[in-house]
Amino acid sequence: MTVEWGHFALILALVLSLCQVGLPFWGLVGRDAALMQTARGTAVGSFVFTFLAFTALSYAYVQSDFSVINVAMNSHSTKPLAYKISGVWSNHEGSMLLWVLILTLFAALVAMARQAIPLSLLAAVLMVQGAVASAFLSFILMTSNPFLRTLDVPAEGRGLNPILQDPGLAIHPPLLYIGYVGFSIAFSFAIGALIHGRIDAVWARFVRPWTLLAWSFLTLGIAMGSYWAYYELGWGGFWFWDPVENASLMPWLAGTALLHSTVVMEKRDALKVWTILLSILTFSMSLIGTFLVRSGVLTSVHTFASDPSRGKFILGILVFFIGGGLSLFAWRANALRQGGLFAPISREAGLVLNNLVLATMAATVLIGTLYPLVLEAISGDKISVGAPFFETTMLPLFLPLAVLQPLGTALSWKRADVWAAMNRLSWAFGLSLLVMGIVLYATRGGSVLAPIGAGIGLWLVLGSLGDLWLRVWRAKAGWVGNLSRLTGLPRSAWGTALAHAGLGISLIGIAATGWGTEVISTVGKGAEVPAGPYRLVLEQVITRNGPDYRETIGRFQVYSEHNKLGVIEPGKRIFIGQTMPKTEAGLMTLGLGQIYASLGDFQPDGTVSLRLYWKPLVVLIWGGALVMAFGGFLSLLDRRSRIAAPRKAGLAQGDAA
């Protein structure tokens, strides 16, 4: 019965979401405060019922109730409990349910947040959220119902796709979805402002924490996905410019731009119309990402087999919200009072440049991702747009942006002195340049791009953290005094500096891939293979059983000059209920670098083909992303952007309705 209750709860969630659209709408039309207030209750109710539906499905998974088609197709009674639960979102239906669950959760949080949002704006925001939720709940109920039963109950489930049986899967989709879906709040606030016809710095203060939250989670989600692909797919790469990866990168780029433009709006009351447009575009990118991944127009590990009706349904939702949002923007943007213009050399001008470049990068990724689809639809030609395209287009846009970034934060608002800013940071620039020169000399003959990238990364780190130090440093205060001044800086200042430094750290890690080594060879027992400064010896090949798989591994002893450092065991697994083997990479982290081994075919003569990498500084790629996300969360804790900011007098009365 639980499953039927879940189905019923999902239908109730849809009904409540529809009420969440209809009732506040009449409230707004009739200027009826009581009707507008219902938006809160319906939003919370919609979340509660979606949560119940989600719990019911999870329960069916935990119980291995194979009369539910979705469970039978994606689970197996021998799965460890954690993978039974994460199996809920390992498939199309379940992951859409998770998507909607997070969407309704965000709406409920907005409804309950102690932000002093004017009632008419809040009603409009929740109305838009309700509309998005209604669309996706209908999508689930009509085309992707996870609660369908079968009379022909199988004795055992099909099992989870082995690639997905991994701790990475358990956390990657929820993190990513919080990011994707979190941007819906910015979208709803933008539509709300357009309906409202009024926008000011306070609006930016409402939107910023939500955007920051979504952005931080999206950063974590992308980093997690990248690391997962790195160790799970056995190709040794961390980013493949796969359309599905691009689908997460686009909202990240647009969302990063949005974060910066809301700062300008909050501080200088400028860039209003652009910020509204960017809010709409960022969530549009999230929707496009969902469409690309969920409609089956692409082939990748993320695509689940799908039928065309789903694609059309999501395309319909996409066209309605993006088209509707942009039309409303075109119609109403003039009604918004424009902010002032500003001097070409100032912090805000720097942020405009940042926005331009980031938006251009997002657009470029979009073009590269959609071009093959469009070309195929028009001419029938099949092409692939891969890493060479994105490297050619993204690097010339990104590297100058990275070089200018520390300078931008050193500029002051309104009118800045570019020479003074350069002078302030000259030591950091000089030091980075010196290091770059030394590295360039030391690795001459090798990649040129790697030292340049690492130098720019170092400049980002030194520039951001150095700026903090310069901001507090007073000669008189002494070391202790200066340190306490440093810790006394607002959390948002630390957040900004850490986020930028994190970008630099990632950049150093990415640049260092140019110094890695790769060996492909066929090895037998006792064979020795070099990996950068280390060497590996194959001790033996073992076949053994795991909890729900059988694996053949090669046990390699890792040596430095003379010492044994440990053992890595790359191998291949065959899971119960599956026929395809799956490569498990063997990893050993040594300092900031990693040894990465991946096995190919086992030969009849007892040898095995091996792909072995030494990847110096590779950990920095994801470590930098963690620092970035940490910076985001730290900013979120700042008093200025706290979601539960105390109600300010006068603000609440700003509500004209």
Add this chain to the structure above:
Amino acid sequence: MTRKTRRLIIIAGLGSILAFAVGLVLYALNDSIVFFYGPTEVIEKKINVGARLRIGGLVKVGSVVRSSDRMVEFVVGDGNNEIVIHYKGLLPDLFREGQGIVAEGRLEAGQRFAADSVLAKHDENYMPREVADSLKKQGHWQGETKP
């Protein structure tokens, strides 16, 4: 500085960045995209020897020959025509005879193909989409068969 000149400076900046980006995209699209063909299309379209492309099809059963130095040679067909692919390196987990694969590399004379990467990217039906379409075109599509 008047409002007008400020606006001009901003618009000029915006325009130049956009022009730069458009130039980059056009250059990259010209230079770094790779077309996908099935064996029949390679023959029908008379693709030039040396062209960089992706080829996909089913690995012919019994055609895989491995030599000592990790060289692999196999035949990929779409039911009507075949191409011999040779590749040095590790084959993906899902590579096996009778399955669909996609190879990227350069076309050589005599319907041979030097692959520098072999992908067995697929959905849960273990069939690359391009290969499925190519088989449909050649009338050899067997439907969504589960392994």
